Amino acid sequence: MKRHPVYVIAGSVAAVISLSLAAIGVSQAEVFLDAYTKAQPVIDKAVSAYGGPEKIGAIDTFHVLEKTKIQQRYQSRRLGPPFDVVEGSTDIAFDRTSGNFRASFGGPFPTMQIVRGEDSQQIDLTRMVSTPAGAPIDQNTHFINRIVPALLANKLYQRAQNVTWAGQSRIDDRLNDVLSIAWDTGQVYMVHVDSVTGLIRRYDILANDFVAGDTIAESYFDEYETVDGIPTPMHRWQRIGGQRTYDAYVQQISFNGDVASQFDIPDGVVAVDAAPPAASDLRELAAGVWIGNGGYQNLYVDMGDYLLSVDAGGGTATVKGDLAQLESLTGGKPLRYSVITHHHSDHTAGADALAAAGTTFITTADSRDYLTGIIRSRPTAGANATTVEPVTPKFQTVKDRDTVESATRRVEIYRVPNAHAEDYFIVYLPAEKLIFGADVFNFPANGPVGPANENFQTFWDNFSKLGLEVETVANAHGRLGTGEELRDRAGSRMASR
Ligand SMILES: [Zn+2]
Structure with missing residues (x-):
């Protein structure tokens, strides 16, 4: 793990100094450097909490079954809260080496997405048809990195140069260091790392929310247990604009198992062409x-x-x-x-x-x-x-x-x-x-x-x-x-x- 000298100047003091330096034409680089330097030991703490860089870098496959509760925030029968709650399930498998990915969503409208190499299929399990869905391999990798905090910690480690310390937060009376990371998609994530245990408790992204305007989507990792030697949350949940939107409860989870059979198209599914590309002409x-x-x-x-x-x-x-x-x-x-x-x-x-x-x-x-x-x-x-x-x-x-x-x-x-x-x-x-x-x-x-x-x-x-x-x-x-x-x-x- 990399170690860096720790600047002792508090952020606010640095900001004041930088502002006065800026007034006489000197750059504010010190503020950035201070935030960057403060982030590095927090990254190290998080990486250690999940087993160290070798352990988290060696997670190749992943399979999870969850029960889910989705609040239909923009798709409810009524206009406002309380929103309809749809109970369902997810079954997600991922192979990092091949990029193969499958996500099944059970519930009133069961669907499945399967990505095998360049072939990506969206499957409607009510109509039993599959349609080509492009090849969003990167998107799936990003998705997996967001639901597995050990992989999120690995992301912080790999992109340490794009991580800065943004302050501290309290979640359930526990203190966290908040790291800002520029993801490879360009999106900025605020990651809350428990100041004592180093476990990731939450991450936030800016949600340019259709109803609430500019707001925050918060994703929480709760009820950690150790699975295959890796601290893993048994409960994930989300909140957007202060409203609870999603809960996922792990039923079964494994790392580095054989997932080769997980990427088959189910029997009876018929392939149909995708809808014609959107044209703008009326x-x-x-x-x-x-x-x-x-x-x-x-x-x-x-x-x-x-x-x-x-x-x-x-x-x-x-x-x-x-x-x-x-x-x-x-x-x-x-x-x-x-x-x-x-x-x-x-x-x-x-x-x-x-x-x-x-x-x-x-x-x-x-x-x-x-x-x-x-x-x-x-x-x-x-x-x-x-x-x-x-x-x-x-x-x-x-x-x-x-x-x-x-x-x-x-x-x-x-x-x-x-x-x-x-x-x-x-x-x-x-x-x-x-x-x-x-x-x-x-x-x-x-x-x-x-x-x-x-x-x-x-x-x-x-x-x-x-x-x-x-x-x-x-x-x-x-x-x-x-x-x-x-x-x-x-x-x-x-x-x-
Ligand atoms: Zn509708």
Whole structure:
């Protein structure tokens, strides 16, 4: 282990000296050097706690089974806490030499990801199909390093030049030294190392959180036991923006075992092509009706003198791109009304761009408050960062239904509560016999349609009562469907008007 001279000047004193030196044109390098120098013995303590550099450098394979509790922070039925809790399981295997990786997630929507060399497959265990998922080997290595603190300690050791001492923290009345490490992804982690035992208790990353704005994601390692000679937490948990989001309880764990058989695709899984790559061009579904392309497809309707939009998926940039295209497609008609199918993050992330365009959101009083919150607290960095000036959004509140009608078009808006979301809306264009919704009745781009699960059934119970005549089914995700496909899925006939 490397040893470095320890500077005796306290950080704050060094800062004062550096500031006064800066005033006369001398660099503040001393502050950095002091923080770097203080970090090194803490790294040594952590590495020793996990068995030393040889021991942690020799962890080649890893296999863990956990029970999990996930708080559905952005995907709950209700708008705010308490969030729905989904109980599930994870089964993760990793081979560092080959880079092979598998993560199985059990629960209501079981999935599996398998990476073998350059081949990466995302498997839907309900539909029993696998789709190519790129080759995110580095991402998986980063993931493993984050859930195994011995590997996190190894990371501190390997990247010691990118580690500085950032202060001290208290967790459950125990003192910790906090190390700041610039990860090889460029992201900065704050790692809390127990000042007495050297064990890693927690790490933090900046979460450019969609709802809370700029905040911290805290990951805790608790209930350490020694496994194969390596101190290992039996309980991991996370908190984002102060709210508990995730708990994982280890059922079984091993290091350096034979994991070769863990990377096989399960029997019965059929390979299908990935969804076509996202294009940014809007598609015209009917005269003056456009839908976006890619993973988050918003709907736009030309009302004659103005536009109406449905959903704000894909984030600020996607919605701004859609609006720019509509500018030329419609000769600059203004956006006057917007409907959001439901509050989940993948349908609201670009609501700030709609608000900035001056729209009036048509929604319930509850969703009004939620949307106002996210539009005004967007993060300043990361994928969710806003690129528009924050404005106070305008609203027209509805309870169960509303109609927007112009000389040329009628748009009907219905609240259809279901197990996926309570405040859930569909939009119906009676002239085109077209409905647009999200999530509960997706038609996947490729492969079979999923079963009529609870989300679909509860939706269908309320939707079928409306008696709408439907020919075209558009959704924020997946391909277009027909009314017949929708009725087939329900296994019942839709009442005609
Ligand atoms: Zn959703």
